[in-house]
Amino acid sequence: MAGPRIPHPTLKGPNVVKEIAIGVVLGLAAGSVWKMHQLSEQRRVRAFYDMLNKGEITVVAQEE
Template sequence: MAGPRIAHATLKGPSVVKEIVIGIALGLAAGSIWKMHHWNEQKRVRSFYDLLNKGEITLVPTEEQIF
């Protein structure tokens, strides 16, 4: 007596090409975020030294800042 056939999902192994593509995409995303962070830090440091060279800011504390 043959029962009704049920279609079961067959489990496949990992797709190497798919994993490589996902890895590349994640690597590019993380790298671009890191690069943008690095550029923002460079901009902050550059503006600090520009203000320091212009004399608009100083690293020497005044009497008001000490007390």
């Protein structure tokens, strides 16, 4: 009296190549976002020091 056979799904292991590709893509995306942020900050700092050297701005508060 054997019951009906139920097909069980076969479990597959992780696809290593796919996981490496996903990791590389996510790493490159995060790296490019960080690099754009870093370059933007560098531009702001350079503009600040250029204006400071030209005398357009000062870091000393004026006394009134």
